[in-house]
Amino acid sequence: MPGPGTVAPVPELPEVESARAVLAGGALHRRIVDVDDHDDYVTRPHAPGELRAALLGRTFTAAHRRGKSMWLSTSDSDPEHGGPDLGVHLGMSGIVVVAGPAASSGAPGSSTGDLVGGDYRRDREQFVDRGAYQRFGVTFADGGGLRLLDPRRLSRVRLDPPVEALGPDALGLAPVAFRAAMTAGRRVSTAPVKARLLDQSVVAGVGNLLADEALWRAKIHPARGVDTLRRADLDRLGRSLQDALADAVAHGGVHTGTVIPFRRAGGRCPRCGAAMETGAVGGRTTWWCAREQRPVAHQG
DNA sequence: ACTCGTGTTAGCTG
DNA sequence: TCAGCTAACACGAG
Numbered sequence: 241m242p243g244p245g246t247v248a249p250v251p252e253l254p255e256v257e258s259a260r261a262v263l264a265g266g267a268l269h270r271r272i273v274d275v276d277d278h279d280d281y282v283t284r285p286h287a288p289g290e291l292r293a294a295l296l297g298r299t300f301t302a303a304h305r306r307g308k309s310m311w312l313s314t315s316d317s318d319p320e321h322g323g324p325d326l327g328v329h330l331g332m333s334g335i336v337v338v339a340g341p342a343a344s345s346g347a348p349g350s351s352t353g354d355l356v357g358g359d360y361r362r363d364r365e366q367f368v369d370r371g372a373y374q375r376f377g378v379t380f381a382d383g384g385g386l387r388l389l390d391p392r393r394l395s396r397v398r399l400d401p402p403v404e405a406l407g408p409d410a411l412g413l414a415p416v417a418f419r420a421a422m423t424a425g426r427r428v429s430t431a432p433v434k435a436r437l438l439d440q441s442v443v444a445g446v447g448n449l450l451a452d453e454a455l456w457r458a459k460i461h462p463a464r465g466v467d468t469l470r471r472a473d474l475d476r477l478g479r480s481l482q483d484a485l486a487d488a489v490a491h492g493g494v495h496t497g498t499v500i501p502f503r504r505a506g507g508r509c510p511r512c513g514a515a516m517e518t519g520a521v522g523g524r525t526t527w528w529c530a531r532e533q534r535p536v537a538h539q540g
Numbered sequence: 541a542c543t544c545g546t547g548t549t550a551g552c553t554g
Numbered sequence: 555t556c557a558g559c560t561a562a563c564a565c566g567a568g
Binding site: 440447524 | 547
C-alpha cells in the first residue's frame with residue numbers, strides 16, 4: 241500500500257469525467273480511417289476486427305459518461321440513426337490520449353500538446369510519449385488519433401455497452417434520489433451499506449476509496465446493513481457522498497480525500513484521533529474510525 | 541521474493 | 555433471489 245498522500249490515483253468518477261472532457265474536446269468530428277483492436281481481452285466479447293469494421297469511416301459525435309463508464313456516439317451515413325456507441329471504461333489503470341492533426345502534433349510518438357485523460361503515475365516519457373501499453377487505438381483522417389494506454393489491461397472497450405444497467409450517476413445525485421436508489425427493491429437490502437454503495441447498478445461511480453470517504457464523513461460503519469439505517473442516516477450519507485465528490489473534483493481526485501491518507505496501519509482519524517480500523521467489507525479493503533463509525537445503530 | 545490492492549465481471553456456491 | 559467468493563488482468567509499492 242502506498243503511504244499517506246501517495247495513494248495510487250486510480251480513475252474514479254472525477255478522473256473519468258476529466259477523461260470524458262478530453263474525448264469531447266479532441267476526438268469528435270474526425271473521420272476514422274484506422275482502428276487498432278488487436279487486444280481481445282480489452283475488447284471482449286468482440287473478436288479482433290469487429291470494432292474496426294464497425295468504426296471505419298465514421299466519426300465520433302459526442303462523449304458521454306455515467307459513473308465510471310464512458311461511451312462515444314458515432315455518425316452514420318443516415319444522420320437520423322447514428323452508428324453504434326463505443327464504450328470505454330478505464331478500469332484501474334487506463335488513460336486516454338488524444339493527438340491532434342499530425343501536422344501540428346510534432347514527430348510521431350511525440351505527444352507534446354496531446355490531451356491526456358485518466359490518471360496513472362507513470363511518467364510521460366516512459367508511458368504516454370512512447371505510447372507504451374497501447375490496448376486500443378483509432379487513427380483519424382487528419383493523422384492524429386485516440387489511444388487507450390493501460391499497463392494492466394483492466395480497461396474495456398466495446399460496442400453498445402449496457403449503460404442502462406447502471407444506476408443513476410453519483411455526481412450531483414440529490415440525497416432523496418440517493419436514498420431511493422439505496423433502498424430500491426422488493427425488500428430493503430440487508431447487504432452491508434458499503435457493498436451497496438459499490439454496486440454500480442445501484443449508484444454509478446462510487447469506488448472503494450470514495451465509499452470509505454463518504455461513510456467516514458457520514459460517521460456510518462461500512463458493515464451496517466442498509467436495512468438498519470434510518471432515513472436520516474441515508475440522507476446524511478447522500479450529502480456526504482456529494483461533499484466528497486465535490487472536493488474530489490475540486491482538488492484533483494478521490495485520493496485527495498480527508499480520510500484517505502489515514503487508510504493505513506497506525507492511521508488515526510483526522511477528526512477525533514481514534515485509531516483507524518481495517519477489515520474486508522463487501523470483499524474490499526475497508527478502513528473506518530473505531531470511535532465514530534459504530535457497528536450498530538445507537539439509540540439517540 | 542513475496543504479498544497486496546485497485547475495478548469489473550463471469551461463473552460459481554451457499 | 556440475494557449475497558459472497560474466486561479468478562482473471564498486470565503492475566508498482568512495500
